[in-house]
Every structure is written in C-alpha cells, then in structure tokens.
Amino acid sequence: MPDSMAEYLQADMECEGLLECLHGLKQLDKEVFRTLVESAEPLTVDEVADSVERERSTAYRAIQRLLQTGFVQKEQVNYDQGGYYHVYRPTDPDEVADDMQRMLNDWYAKMGTLIQEFRDKYEREEEAPQAEVATSE
Numbered sequence: 096m097p098d099s100m101a102e103y104l105q106a107d108m109e110c111e112g113l114l115e116c117l118h119g120l121k122q123l124d125k126e127v128f129r130t131l132v133e134s135a136e137p138l139t140v141d142e143v144a145d146s147v148e149r150e151r152s153t154a155y156r157a158i159q160r161l162l163q164t165g166f167v168q169k170e171q172v173n174y175d176q177g178g179y180y181h182v183y184r185p186t187d188p189d190e191v192a193d194d195m196q197r198m199l200n201d202w203y204a205k206m207g208t209l210i211q212e213f214r215d216k217y218e219r220e221e222e223a224p225q226a227e228v229a230t231s232e
Contacts, residue, residue: 120160123147127157128166128185137170137182158183165194 120128130146131138138146144154161167161183168186173179185191 120164121157123149123153124157124160127154128161131161131167131183131185134184137184139180139182143183166191 126147127143130143134142140151140155140158143158144151147154147157149157158167162169166186167183170182170184171179172182
C-alpha cells in the first residue's frame with residue numbers, strides 16, 4: 096500500500112484498490128468481498144471460509160470489517176423448527192459507490208481546509224514599511 100497521496104496518484108490502481116485506500120481493508124477482505132460478489136446466492140461464514148481457504152474465525156473477522164464499511168449486508172434465515180443463521184451478500188454497488196463518493200467529497204473538503212490553514216500559518220507576512228524616523232539636526 097502506498098504511503099503518500101503522491102504514491103497513490105502514481106500507482107496503477109484497480110477499482111478494488113478503493114477498498115484498501117478508502118477503508119483500509121486487507122487483501123483477505125477483498126478476497127471475501129469478491130467471493131460474495133461472484134456467488135449467485137448469499138453465503139454463510141462457513142461457505143466463505145471454505146471458498147477463501149481460511150479458518151472460520153478469520154473469515155468472520157473479514158466479514159465483520161466488510162459489514163462495518165457497508166460493503167456487505169447480513170440477513171437472518173430462520174429454521175422452520177426454530178433457530179436461525181446468518182448469510183451475507185454484497186451491498187448494491189451503486190450504494191457503495193455513492194458512499195465512497197461522499198467520503199471522497201468529505202476528504203476533499205477537509206484537505207482544502209487544512210491547505211488553507213497551512214497557507215495562513217506559513218504565509219510570509221508582508222513586512223510593514225518602517226516609518227521613517229525624523230532626525231533633528
């Protein structure tokens with residue numbers, strides 16, 4: 096992951112890079128997200144874990160990060176005899192893209208404010224002309 100904005104702008108990025116750039120998601124998170132997107136049906140944590148070849152608890156943590164960022168939706172499925180389990184599906188891409196656009200707009204506004212604060216703080220003050228001192232001879 097690039098360390099600076101200049102490095103991000105110079106790097107070749109794919110759209111999935113937004114998951115990392117805007118939300119700090121890890122490679123596993125991207126794999127889990129891709130698995131959910133490619134599935135025709137919502138998946139359980141166990142199904143996701145099998146697909147990404149990781150332990151259930153590891154897959155669960157990745158799903159939780161995706162839930163927190165809004166990339167994934169959780170649904171409850173009820174058994175006829177009582178009890179339930181959860182399945183996960185990707186959030187609508189338009190909804191996710193709108194959220195990312197809002198985040199980018201907020202970031203842009205904040206950076207604009209910080210740049211102005213930088214200008215104000217470090218701008219060379221124009222030196223006021225010194226008053227000529229009248230000397231009496």
